[in-house]
Amino acid sequence: MTNQQTARLILDRAIPLFKREYNVQYRLKVVLDPYDHQFNFYMIRFKPGHITRVTPLHHVKSTNILDLEELLSLIEAELKLTVVFAGFEGIKWESKKGYIQRPKRKD
Structure with missing residues (x-):
C-alpha cells in the first residue's frame, strides 16, 4: 500500500x-x-467532564521516518488537527533535523 493510499484510509x-x-x-x-516495528495512528476526543475517547485508525508496518513525514503531510493537508507523538523520544526528523519528541531529561 502506498503512502497516498494509507493516508486516504486514515482520513476516511x-x-x-x-x-x-x-x-x-x-x-x-x-x-x-518498537516491538511490532510499526506506527499506530489514533484519534483522541477529549471533552472536559467526559470520558476521553481513543479510537484506533490504522497501523503502518514501517518504521521509516521519511514515510511517516510523507504520511503526516498528506493527512495534515486535509485534516487540521494537533498531532501528538509517543515512543519517539530522541528520534529526529529526516528533513527538518529537529526532534520528533524531545528526549526525557535525566535528573
Missing part, C-alpha cells in the same frame, strides 16, 4: 469521527511500536 476513518462540537478537543496520536 478519521473524518467521520471529527464532529465540530463545542468545547471538544481532537488530536491525532502517532505511536511508535
Whole structure:
C-alpha cells in the first residue's frame, strides 16, 4: 500500500469521527511500536467532564521516518488537527533535523 493510499484510509476513518462540537478537543496520536516495528495512528476526543475517547485508525508496518513525514503531510493537508507523538523520544526528523519528541531529561 502506498503512502497516498494509507493516508486516504486514515482520513476516511478519521473524518467521520471529527464532529465540530463545542468545547471538544481532537488530536491525532502517532505511536511508535518498537516491538511490532510499526506506527499506530489514533484519534483522541477529549471533552472536559467526559470520558476521553481513543479510537484506533490504522497501523503502518514501517518504521521509516521519511514515510511517516510523507504520511503526516498528506493527512495534515486535509485534516487540521494537533498531532501528538509517543515512543519517539530522541528520534529526529529526516528533513527538518529537529526532534520528533524531545528526549526525557535525566535528573
